[in-house]
Structures are given as C-alpha cells and as structure tokens.
Amino acid sequence: MSTENDTPAGRPRGSARPGYSFDVKLWKVTRTGRKSRPWRLRWVVAGRVHGDTFTTLALAESRRSELWQAMNRRGEAFEIESGLPESEVRAAAEAAEAADVEPSLRWFEFCRKYVAGRWRTAAAKTREGMADGLAAVTLAMVKRGDDAPDDETLRLAFRWGIVPANAGEDPPAEFKAAYDWVTTTDRPLGDLADPEVFEDVLYRLSYKLDGTPAAGDTYKRRRRALNTALEHAVVTGELPENPPSARPPEARRLQRGGGPPRPRERRTGAAIAHGGLVRRLVGPLPRAGPGGFLRGPVLRRAAAGRGGRAEAV
Template sequence: MSTEDETPALRPHGEAKPGYSLDIRLWKVTKVIRKARPYQLRWVVGGKVNSATFATSALAENRSSELRQAMRRGEAFDIASGQPESEVRAAAEAAKVSEEEPPLRWFEFCREYIAGRWRTSAAKTREGIADGLAAVSLAMVKRGDDVPADEELRLAFRWGIIPANAGEDPPADLKAAYDWLTTTDRPVGDVADAAVFEDVLYRLGYKLDGTPAAGDTYRRRRRALNTALEHAVVAGDLSENPLQRVRRKHVGSNDVVDRRVLVNALQARQLLAAVSYVGSWDRCRGRRLVAFYAVLYYAGLRPAEAVGLKRSDCHLPDTGWGTLTLRETRPVSGKQWTDSGERHDRRGLKAREAKSDRPVPIPPVLVTILRVHLDTFGTAKEGRVFGNERGGVVGSSTYWRVWEEAREYALPPERVESPLAGRPYDLRHACITRWLNAGVPIAEVARRVGNSPEVIHRRYHGCIDGHEEAANAKIALALEEEGDMP
C-alpha cells in the first residue's frame, strides 16, 4: 500500500524561480527501526527526495502539517534543501542578523545564566553550578602560547561569574587568567562542534591531574552543564542540547558505605573520650565538641544538622528517651556564595520542604551527654546547642581538626592510618548501621535520618550483619539439593 498522501494539497499552477519547484509530493509519516528519532517524514521536490526524522510522531506530524500548509499557499520549495521558500528566506535573514551581531560568548553566557539562578539557589547549589561550568570552561577557551594554568583559569572563572564581582577588577593573581578567559573564550555555539564537545566530555569526567573524577563529581558537573545548555536552547543561543545525544557515562557508584569506616561501640566511646582531651582544658576546644560528635553517633545527624541544632529543639527529660526536632541546617559554603556573607548558609532540612521538621528519638545516654554539655557550656548565639569559643557557628575546619587529633589519641598507630572513622560523618554511618543490625525497619531508619528507604538500602545493604552468612546458607542448600555438596 502506498504511503503517499491520498489527500493532496491544492497548489495553483505557475512558474517557480530558478532553483525552486512547485512539483512537490508529500508522504505520510512512517516509523522506521531505530532507537532514536524513529519517525520519518519524506517528501519530493522537483524529483529530489528529502527526509527528516523525529523523536515522536507528534513532532513528525507537526512538520508534515507545516509543509502541507506551505503547499496550499502555493509556495515554491527550494530543490537543494527541500524547504519552503518562506523558510529559506527566514533562515537567510537570521544568518544576516547573526553576521551583524557577534555571537554570544561562553563566559558571558555563563555569567548571565548564573546571575539568573542566583536569587533562587542555595549557596551549595551556586557553588556546584560554578564548579561544573568552570570545568567545562577549560574546553571552551582557545589554547595558545602563554595560556595560564588550568587551575588559574578555573579560579578566575569562579571569581568572575559571581554577580557581586561584575564590573570589578579581578585580583592581581587572577588577572592574567581572567583576561585570557574573557578574550579567548569560544562562542556558545562551539559547544556543538565535535572536537570541542569531546573535550567538554573529558572535562566532566576527569580532574586536572588527569585522574578520573569521583562519580558524584561527574554527575554534579554533568547536571550543571545540562541545565545550562537547556537554558541556552530556550534562549535561542543553541539549536539543540548536544549533551542529549550522548549516552550517560556509566560511573561506578562510590556512595556505598565502606565497612572499614564503621566503629563498634567500644571504639566510639574511646573516640568520644579522646575528644575531651584535645586542646587545653581551660579553652575547652575538644570538650565543647564531645556532645557534637555524640549526636552524630547516637542520633544519626548530619554535621550540618548538628551545627544548626537549637536548645528549643531538644526535649531532654530527667529520665528515659528524649527527642531532637530538627528544623534547620547550616551547610558550609564560601562567603562569596551566601547572601549573608557568612561561611555557613542557613537552609531547611535536606530533601524536605523549607519549613518541615524531623523528630528524632534519642536514647538516655545521649540525653545525659546533652544535659551535661548544656549545663557546662550553656547555649551559643541564637540559642544553638553548639558553638565555638566566641559563641559563633562551629566551623567545619574546627570539628575536622579536633576529630583528627582525637583519632590519634584513641586509636593504635596502625588504625590511625586506616579508614576507620576517618571523617566525623562516619559516626552517622555507624549509627545507621547499628540501627539496621538491631532490626529497626529500613523505613523507620530512613525517617529518622532523613533519607529515602531506597538510599538506605542501597548504601548500607552490605553493612548489615548476617546477610553474607544467610546468602551462603541458601547457596549451600541449593548445592546440596543438586548433589554437589556432601
């Protein structure tokens, strides 16, 4: 059966100018065997067959309708391109305009894009976008003699795209890199060039030293670039997002918890005791943070949640279990990324509505630790449970340094060099693992720690005691039934 349109469009007879034809035949949309753009539209202009493919049948039918309407208007079609005369004329006018107006360049595009997202984005999101686009920018500048080092170009980019720095002179140590970045950057459209785009993909997945980037880093960079290119398409700076044509790079997940970082109950108590010995006794540098690490280990808080914890969020009865009601986090970002100019941003709970909270029951041992802490040190500014010596926000560098010193006190030398409790965050991992091994349902663990059950299952499945033995027993039983085991 012929696929030619059985209802031909009406075309008045006449003569077409050279290179154009009124002899046009349009076929119905057909589906071909291919994974991408499987819908095909074919038409003939002056004996020359033209075709176009589309991702959906709706897009193909829309294009067919556009061509049919041009035929009904009596338009001649360009034989070389197969396009209606009106489209050829519009394309020529657009090309003329683009010749008169210089194309939008990469750095200016990034600066405008980030400025548009700045007001509605958290500080960590701003920094993440800047980091991803800074990596890509190394592929979007032309190379030559005296090109600054890649690290300098990245730093210059991160400085230059901050809205508050627009119109300001760059720092002296970044001036050469900033000048190179803003004078040799490519037009945005060059991202679709095959050679340039290959380098873009490389920058997404590799660090400056040529080693592969972590899976989370790659995914964050790719996400930042993808949203920026989608914006460029909407704004008319790109005809399509070239990243959509590339199959996502498979990166092994590195977010599965390493069992070697998990401490047992005795090791945890030794570490908490060692924290109190860090620093001089009168300045209390370590003693101020014993309860801080304790809420990570006994309640599964994230460090940013512990930093933002307030006395009014704590129910600490004289006996029995208490409750911490989490409402705010204080993630660390550079001063340049926050609206307040402080290093700590002020955000709601991760992956929750801005004003939602998360109650976490806490055992009597943690209730006692917190009561002793508050009796000894009181509250910091804004009623926060934890503060530095001046009552300010506990900085990440502070609780990292104290933890590193405490590990040297609490662990034998061979364990200090091991991954065991290498980060304060590993106390949260130990808490979650302990709850799972105690038989607490995954859904309840997820609710208490602010994750989805899927994340808990994926990250901690290999840490649950008895799973390997149970799997071995099932395999042994199968082998025994098949006669392969005595």
Template sequence: MRRGEAFRVDSGQPESEVRAAEEAAAAKAPVRWFEFCRDYVAGRWQTSAAKSREGMADSLAAVALAMVTRADDMPTDEELRLALRWAVVPANKGADPPAELKTAYDWLSTSDRPVTDLHKPEVFRDVQYRLSFRLDGVPAAGDTFRRRRRALNTALEHAVDTGVLTENPLQRARMKRLASSGTVDPRVLVNAVQGRQLLTAVAYVGSWHRKRGRRLTAFYAVMYYAALRPAEAVGLRLSDCDLPAPPEDGQVPRWGTLTLRETRPVSGKQWTDSGERHDRRGLKAREATVDRPVPIPPVLVAILREHIRLHGTADDGRLFTNERGDLVGTSTYWRVWEEARLLALPPDRVKSPLAGRPYDLRHTCITRWLNAGVPIAEVARRVGNSPEVIHRRYHGCVDGHEEAANAKIAKSLEEEGDTA
C-alpha cells in the first residue's frame, strides 16, 4: 500500500508478485514446435542462402505433420505444411496469414506438440515416416530424405544447445531406410547423335517469331559441352566468356574458356533478401570470391558466338534470358526441354529416362570426359565437384571397366593354371 502498487482483489497479491509468478510459470512451460521452428529459422536466416532457407522450412514443415494433435476436423496435411512454410519466414511474423492458410495456421499455433514430445516413441515413429515419405504415401527420393534428416538433425542439435531438449533423439535412432547409391543412371545419358538431335529440336520449340526455343539452344549446349549446372548457366555473362574468332582457312579451330563466378538458383521471392525469385550466390562448394575456369571445345565456341549474334545479351551482360528479357526460370527451361524431347526422340525413348531432365546433359558431358580418359581430378576441377564425388557417382557410367576387370581376372586364372 505504501508503494501504491496495484493488487488482485480476489487473492490480495500485489502486481509484482503476480508478474513474477507468471514469468516463472512461463519459464517452466515446454517450448512448442510452432514457436521453436519460428525462432530457429529466424536465428539462421541472415547466414543462410535462399535455397538453404527453403530447404530448412520444407524439412521442418514435413516434421510438423507429426508434431500436431490429430483430429477428424483438422486441416489437410498439405495446408498445414504450407502454413508452416509461410509462418517461419521472419518477415511474416506478426502479419495475418493468407485467407487460404488461416485455418491451418490457427491449428498449428494452438494444436502443436511440445518439442519434448519427440522423446515419445509413437511421436518419433511418425517423424521418421514424415521424413521418408511424400504426402501421397510414396517413398521420398533418397536426396529428399537425406536433406530433410540433415536439416532436422541440425535443428535438434540447436534444441539441445539451448536447453529445449536434453538429447537429440535422432542420434540414438536407427533410421530404417533403403540405401541409395547416389550413382548416375546410365539410361539418362545420350549419345552424340541424340545430343545433336535434342539441341536441334530445341530451336523448333515455340513460334519462330518469338524465338522461345532458339534463345535457349546455347543454354542447353553449355550443359552438354561444358557440364555447367543450370543455375550456373542462368548467371553466365558475356564477360565470363573467352570466345576466339572463327579460324582462317587452314587454321585449327581454337578452344575457348568459360570463367564461372556466380550461380543464380531459383528459390522463390519469400526466401531471398532481394525479393526476386533468383538468388545470387557464389559457386557451389567454393569461397565466394573463387572462380572456376572451364575450357570449351570449338563447337561450343561457335554456338555461343552465334547465340550472341542473334540474341545479344541482357542489360547486365547475361547471355540467356526468357522471352521478356528476364532471368531464365526453372519452369521455362523445363517446358522447352519437354517439348524438345517430343520432337527429337521416338515415342519409346520419350517414355524412357533418356535425357529426362536438362541436368542429364551435365551428366552426359562428365561421362564423356571420363570415357575419353580425362583424369578424375581434372574432371572434378572443371565441373566443381570433389574427385570422390565424381568417382562415386559416375563409376558405373564409364565404358570398358567390366571388360578390363574381366581381362585381369582371366589373366590371373591363367597364371594360377600355369603355376599348378
């Protein structure tokens, strides 16, 4: 009374004691999954690339389906997943969710489980299922499973460090998952004739006036002849290209060089700092200031010079643009490629895995270099992978290994017979 402090009429407790009791109760309350995901992503946002942010959100959203109280009238799993992906973006904190996600957002924020429920066997079994399967019940791809598990493991290690969990349940769990070799399927590789037919077919996609396919012929060619990743091709500039002039009569065509300096991966506007769909990053698995020179054969030099003559460059010097002059999006080069396969390949090949993705052109190029006898270390340097990755992923695509191994075994058997 002397301090003039307000008090509760029903209990007589002064305001300071009530506040202290509420704070103590809040400190003892377990951290719930929705709150944990928001705080965790916000803490890692500034130091993460856009693709990493999206992958982190996708992994946590998959696990969120096991971290809510299930009921007959609850939103669909797809709505819950989209609601969490929206909610963890720091810029959306405090904002009203989109109308189509409002119900799912409210359910997530009120019916989510405490993070400590991960220690319950029935909850953790569901988490394992969500990591391993898609929403339609089909097993997720091996890369998807590994990415989700890796992201969840990092998040749970953070939970242990901050005292939310006493231990990481993933570390003591045996994840029953079919092993994936991670090797390239030889069926996706094209031969020289098929490669030329596909590049030619690209030019006939779309109307001739709008040049939808023609402006992307060289885009696929840098993957096929120089093993560029699609994101590296999107960011390729004229200043990155050393393209010797056509040879005079009697001269040998000269090789050129592409000096790669950045990638432009597609992530979505909500994941990038610029608000654009494409992020701007350094080369994969390299320091931000480190470039990667890639020698290119005369045939690719000629294709790029012709592309520049016909289509010019974007205002910032980029070689490849869409029909509006903007960055080439994933959907753009996928649609053109699907149409080109229909034009270039017979029906039975269209239904096969052959060149099913634009990325398979990179696989074809790497395999061609290895079969030509280029040392693995040099191939790894040109494509931006480690020699271990090249050896592991492409070992089954190199011609002659089986015959060479059989010859060595036969020779060994002959020597044993001679000795006997």
C-alpha cells in the first residue's frame, strides 16, 4: 500500500502531552474490494494504525483533507487511542459535556421504540417496508472498520432486533456478533443532521447490497419509511426538526416558498403549427373538391410543379 509523507519542514516538533503524538503518517485513499464501502483511508499515530471506510471517493478524500490540515496546517497532535486530532477529541468532549450528562438517544434504541409503537396496528406489508427502510439506513448509522460484520448480516441482526416479540431475547448465534455491533457502535439519532452522514444514508436507500441501483419503487418505499420515522422523532421531541435533506423534494420546495411543483407536461414528437404557418403550407395546394386535399400521385405532381417534392399520403 502506498504511503505519503505530508509533513512539511515547518511543522512544530516536540513532545506532545500524554496519550497524544506528533508522529502521524497519512496514507492515500485505496480500494477495499467491498461493494458497499469501496474506499478506505488509513493513517498511523505513533505506530498504531487507524482507518475508516467510505461509500464514495469524495467522502474519503474529504476526510483525508481534514486530517491533513490538522496534521500540517494546524500542527495538532493526534490521540493515540482514537487516532483523532486533538481538536476533534476536544470538540467531542465539549459536546458530551454540553449534553448535560444525559446521553443522546441512539439510532437502534430509537428504531426499536418506534417500531414497537407501530407494529401491532401495521399491516404485514407495512411492517416489511418499515423494517427494510430502517435496516438500509442502519448501514450508514453504525461505525465501520475492518472488523465490522458484513452488511447483509448487519441488516439481518437489525431486523431481528427491532421485532417487538424478540425484545429481551438473545439473538441467534449466526448473527450475535452483528447484533452486538449494531447495538454498541450505532450513531446518535441527531447525527442524521450531518450532511456527510445523510449522504451515506441516501446511498443506502438508493442501492442494493451488491452495489447495483435499487428499483425506483424500492427507493421511494425506503425513503418514505425514513421520513415517517423522522417525523415521529420530531413529534416526540427526539429531534428539533426533520432534517431538510430527509424530506421529499416537494416538501423542501414548499419550505423555501417556491410553491408546489408544476405538473409535468406530456411531450410527444408532434408539434402544433400556428394558423398563419398552416395557411402558408397548405393554402397554395390545389383542391380535389369541396373540403378535400389532393392525395397520392396528383399531390406529387402538384408539388413538383411548384419546385418541391411530396410523398404519397
């Protein structure tokens, strides 16, 4: 794997405070071989390798740029344990302190409570659509790494865990590790307001596990399931508002004051000519009788006499 030494000569040197180090090496973005998160970024802090995977190359390069700026432009030390720049560690600590000790609701717990409230009165098809849509979003709402279970197993573990009848039960052995991963590495619900997180969410809604685009109806069903869940979170006070990017395009247009979308016009290959053009085109043609135009060979001869050509009608 190729590496890149981005440390300029002017970078501050010296000893960092305990648990931190200036010895950071940032590697280039590479492919993982996976279809769901095909891009990997790795970096080394004091000899310890850290990494993350991304759904798109743009996200991976954006994260690499953030680390590069912290390492070179700001000259920050990185935490050895987490691999994060000191500013990000400090920001995370301040956010946790600002939360007033009360932990924010996490994604899996929110889904479990939300599904439990709708399960009894929902039809079987509604249950399936709800579980499929939330399971797709879950792949973007858990932390990723080289030791993470595969996406299919994560989906199965999530879908098993949100069924009310399985509450309090031990998960089946075949996806116990995936269930533990979903329930311990899931993001806070509020992370959906992060544009990068929601970009990954939209990818999960739009594509299948093999990386091919999902059918249009599948995407609409998943998007509807997510939007309904987020509206519930707003009503219950878990979110201050539905993230604008989660709303359908029509709702975002109305929020901006643009009015409802105009209905699509039916387009065909035909064009309608105005009256003057029609008269110029057909007016000089000889008539075959009251109200009838000449047809076939007679029409061709008439057109040829005017220097043009015509085909039989």
